[in-house]
Amino acid sequence: MYYKLKRGKLKKLIESAWKKAKTIRNLEKKTGIRKSETYYYQKEIRPLNLKNLIALEKYLKIKINKNYIEKILPDNWKQIKGGKNCIKIKKKNGTYEKQLAKFIEKTREGGINMHKKLKKENPEKYYRMQYEKFKKIGGYKYTTKNGEKVRNELEKDIADILRDYKIKYEYEPYIGIKDRAFFPDFLINNKIIIECTAWRGFDKAIKLKEKIKHLKRRYKVYVVIPKPLNKYYKILNKHLILGLDEFVPVAQTFRDGKTLEREQLVEHMTVKSRILLR
Numbered sequence: 001m002y003y004k005l006k007r008g009k010l011k012k013l014i015e016s017a018w019k020k021a022k023t024i025r026n027l028e029k030k031t032g033i034r035k036s037e038t039y040y041y042q043k044e045i046r047p048l049n050l051k052n053l054i055a056l057e058k059y060l061k062i063k064i065n066k067n068y069i070e071k072i073l074p075d076n077w078k079q080i081k082g083g084k085n086c087i088k089i090k091k092k093n094g095t096y097e098k099q100l101a102k103f104i105e106k107t108r109e110g111g112i113n114m115h116k117k118l119k120k121e122n123p124e125k126y127y128r129m130q131y132e133k134f135k136k137i138g139g140y141k142y143t144t145k146n147g148e149k150v151r152n153e154l155e156k157d158i159a160d161i162l163r164d165y166k167i168k169y170e171y172e173p174y175i176g177i178k179d180r181a182f183f184p185d186f187l188i189n190n191k192i193i194i195e196c197t198a199w200r201g202f203d204k205a206i207k208l209k210e211k212i213k214h215l216k217r218r219y220k221v222y223v224v225i226p227k228p229l230n231k232y233y234k235i236l237n238k239h240l241i242l243g244l245d246e247f248v249p250v251a252q253t254f255r256d257g258k259t260l261e262r263e264q265l266v267e268h269m270t271v272k273s274r275i276l277l278r
Contacts, residue, residue: 002047002073009068014042031055154196193219205233
């Protein structure tokens with residue numbers, strides 16, 4: 001750490017030490033401050049480092065008044081100053097932008113190569129790392145009875161129903177299928193996947209259909225949506241559960257490790273729900 005004293009204060013401090021030591025050489029022996037440093041301090045060309053400040057205070061038997069300190073500088077202030085001067089010179093001679101662009105390109109290439117290597121050697125770690133970054137900006141605002149942070153109220157309700165029925169689940173687990181990675185909303189008994197969405201629009205249904213195409217190779221997949229959104233998700237009809245009322249009887253079967261087909265699912269629904277599914 002370095003201390004820049006107010007104008008005239010460092011000069012006065014050094015001259016007081018000179019006067020007491022009688023010679024610069026003697027001052028060096030008494031304080032350990034090199035003669036060259038003493039010269040720069042007397043001219044107030046350089047700030048005073050902490051070690052020399054303590055040495056002067058001890059030698060003169062004084063304590064520097066805090067009001068004398070104009071600025072406290074970090075240990076690497078020379079590098080910072082040198083870097084700024086270097087940038088000024090490069091900007092002046094026109095090489096700064098070119099070198100900056102080259103540095104950015106090398107950094108980008110290094111990042112790409114690192115991602116490619118990690119993705120190839122440890123895909124699970126890679127995808128988990130990427131997904132954690134996504135989660136930080138994903139807006140997980142709701143807390144389940146199990147203490148997980150989830151994205152929306154529908155996910156919270158599903159999680160709480162599963163807990164109430166003592167059904168163990170994993171929330172957003174990593175699932176790798178060939179060269180693809182998925183993080184479905186819920187995984188039960190390592191064979192049942194539940195996706196939840198309250199998104200209004202056909203685009204979400206199309207994305208889910210593509211996702212299910214891969215997941216259904218290993219898992220039974222259910223998609224829970226609010227009943228009023230059925231018109232958007234008809235292309236997923238074989239996988240749909242319309243609302244929490246339909247989900248509750250289905251959840252009860254999970255305790256026995258069962259996976260119901262759509263035809264069996266209908267048997268668990270109310271008459272009103274059957275009408276909605278036609």
